[in-house]
Amino acid sequence: MFAATAVAAEILISAAACIWVIYNFPPLSHEEYASSYALRPPPRLIGRMFHLSALVFFVIIAIADIEHSHGSCFLYYTFWNFIIQTAYWIWALIDPKRMSRARCALLDVILPTCMAMTIVVWTILYPIYGKELMTLVSWTQHGGNLVLFLIEFVCSDVRFVPWNTCALVAAWSTLYAIFGWVVHSITGTWMYPFLAVDDPSAPLWYFCLLTLHLACFGIVGVLAAVKVFIADRIPMDDGSSLRLLPLRSS
Known part of the structure; x- marks a missing residue:
């Protein structure tokens, strides 16, 4: 009873x-999201093909997961994340000038949650479920997606990650924790073993999982700062160098 009360208090505080x-x-009012991306050149063809290929691949994996699980995948945090990740690839295709602040913020939420989920699955869940996780769907949702979004992060606009976006990361994981309680109250089943509150260590599990999300957000913030540091020292060609070429005389 104490563990359940403590976890409920943690969720409410979060x-x-x-x-x-x-x-x-x-978060969307932060100056890092308010700069004009219209001055940045749109992604080249290879970038557009990357977004399209990622979208097609994610849709195929999502369909395979839904079919194999008979729809129960919608109850898991993994698939929640996979849905917003797929939505990001769609958004990237319809935002060629990179002018959407919300899309940039979504990337800053997706990447740390990808990191956190990958760590949890392969360090906590894999020893429990073993071969059940050794599938293409699982590899994609718990590692392959992280690789693709790291590529997207490296190739995206150079800017710092606003600190207040961490509230969106925490809110997303907290929302799923609340959802997990609702599912348990209806079905009597916890979607993940570490969400069960009948264990005295449950408050520590919830605290560590939230802390892991915030720590991964901090890692993303450091990576963004490194990008800015490098960009400040490496001049980037915005196309203006073409004007320095001699004009051909007719």
Whole structure:
């Protein structure tokens, strides 16, 4: 009973903190998302093909997961993340000028959750489920997606990651924790073993999982700072160098 009460308190505190940060410091209003991306050249053909290929691949994997699980995959945090990841690839295709602040913020949420999920699956769940995770669907959802989004992150615009976006990362994981409780109240089943609150260590599990998400967000922030550091020292060709070429006389 104590563990369940403590976990409920943790979820309420996390939800309240996320709402407070998002309300008082809206992530999309941060100057890092407010700069004009219209001045940046749109992705070249290879970039567009990368987005399209990733989208097609993700849709195929999602369909395979739904068919194999008979739809139960919708109850898992893995598939929740896979849905917003697929939505990102769609968004990237319809936002060729990179002007959408929300799409940039979504990338800053997706990448740390990808990292956290990959770590949890292969360090905590793999020893439990073993061969059940050794499938193409699982590899894609727990590692392959991280590789693709790291490529997207490296090739995307150079900017810092706003600190208040961490509230969106925490809110996303907290929302699933609440959903997990709802599912358990209806079915009597916990979707992940570490969500069960009948274990005295449950409060520590919930705290560590949230901390892991925030730590991964911090890693993304450091990687973004490294990108800015490198970009400040390597001049990037925006096409203006073409004007330095001698004009042909007619």
